Amino acid sequence: MENQTLLTIEDLSVQFVSAGVQTTALSGLSLTAKKGEILAVVGASGAGKSLLAHAVLGLLPKNAEVTGRMTYKEQALNEKTLPRLRGTEITLIPQAVTYLDPLMPVGRQVYYPMNKQEGRAKTAALFEEYGLSPEVMKKYPFELSGGMTRRVLFSAAVLSGAKLLLADEPTPGLSRETARHVLRHLRAFAKEGRTVLLITHDLDLAVECADRVAVLYAGTLLEIAPATDFTEDGAALRHPYSQSLWNALPQNGFHPIAGNMPSPGERVKGCPFAPRCLKKTALCWEKPVPLRPLRGGTVRCIHAT
Ligand SMILES: Nc1ncnc2c1ncn2[C@@H]1O[C@H](COP(=O)(O)OP(=O)(O)OP(=O)(O)O)[C@@H](O)[C@H]1O
Numbered sequence: 230m231e232n233q234t235l236l237t238i239e240d241l242s243v244q245f246v247s248a249g250v251q252t253t254a255l256s257g258l259s260l261t262a263k264k265g266e267i268l269a270v271v272g273a274s275g276a277g278k279s280l281l282a283h284a285v286l287g288l289l290p291k292n293a294e295v296t297g298r299m300t301y302k303e304q305a306l307n308e309k310t311l312p313r314l315r316g317t318e319i320t321l322i323p324q325a326v327t328y329l330d331p332l333m334p335v336g337r338q339v340y341y342p343m344n345k346q347e348g349r350a351k352t353a354a355l356f357e358e359y360g361l362s363p364e365v366m367k368k369y370p371f372e373l374s375g376g377m378t379r380r381v382l383f384s385a386a387v388l389s390g391a392k393l394l395l396a397d398e399p400t401p402g403l404s405r406e407t408a409r410h411v412l413r414h415l416r417a418f419a420k421e422g423r424t425v426l427l428i429t430h431d432l433d434l435a436v437e438c439a440d441r442v443a444v445l446y447a448g449t450l451l452e453i454a455p456a457t458d459f460t461e462d463g464a465a466l467r468h469p470y471s472q473s474l475w476n477a478l479p480q481n482g483f484h485p486i487a488g489n490m491p492s493p494g495e496r497v498k499g500c501p502f503a504p505r506c507l508k509k510t511a512l513c514w515e516k517p518v519p520l521r522p523l524r525g526g527t528v529r530c531i532h533a534t
């Protein structure tokens with residue numbers, strides 16, 4: 230049962246049509262998340278991390294065109310099944326803190342799906358664990374700091390009983406210590422056999438907390454690696470971008486990557502990282518590079534061995 234797949238995404242693409250112009254924000258993304266694991270999704274701002282979470286939940290805006298297949302416990306995720314699964318089986322800790330109802334005290338927003346007395350007690354206990362005083366229960370969202378709001382959103386997700394938690398940047402605005410605390414809770418969540426998709430641009434925290442790490446770049450999944458492969462000089466990693474990202478961390482020498490990630494409107498036919506890659510050859514530009522399994526992970530690079 231340990232390796233049971235909970236979520237499967239196959240060949241997911243998201244395009245936006247705006248003023249007659251079509252841009253591809255996510256292309257050909259495939260991954261699976263297993264029961265009881267924390268799968269981190271890392272990538273720079275604009276890489277497509279939030280879009281992935283929103284696509285899984287069917288929360289993309291109307292001008293988004295989604296193709297590909299997604300299943301949860303072997304049932305297709307679509308307009309028919311999602312309303313039933315959202316919030317009960319699959320839940321989101323949103324990146325934007327505007328998801329709370331501005332007119333309802335935050336305590337009630339956390340416990341309202343439950344019986345009032347039991348819900349209140351559970352919420353109070355959870356708030357205490359997250360360093361939120363009991364008075365916070367009665368406060369309105371506008372009275373909270375960003376970090377407090379995040380902890381409230383996290384409490385709501387934990388109490389929902391969902392089996393799949395999509396945590397979109399749960400740690401910004403938190404001190405390193407509180408961030409670690411939140412991540413410990415994600416680990417406890419996974420230990421109960423629940424699954425976490427941890428979306429973050431903080432590779433360091435991802436490696437510390439997750440079982441596997443998926444690396445997104447310009448809307449393209451470049452690698453999925455066991456977190457333990459992020460070690461030393463990154464030689465165990467499969468994609469040059471993952472290696473560069475790892476070696477750009479201060480503790481790994483702070484080697485910056487020259488150039489910028491292309492925006493959705495300026496993407497190339499082949500590997501999106503090719504323009505910045507030290508291993509590039511003419512072949513990298515020629516045609517789209519497929520994902521392939523390699524050394525216990527997945528990679529999208531023709532040169533990876
Ligand atoms: N409604 C939309 N219409 C058009 N383009 C969009 C829309 N929403 C997102 N995008 C584009 O899709 C790309 C990915 O956005 P996304 O929010 O997933 O990035 P992200 O990786 O979550 O970044 P961040 O770390 O900043 O949260 C961006 O280039 C963004 O401009």
Ligand code: NI
Nearest residue numbers: 278279280324
């Ligand atoms: Ni985001």
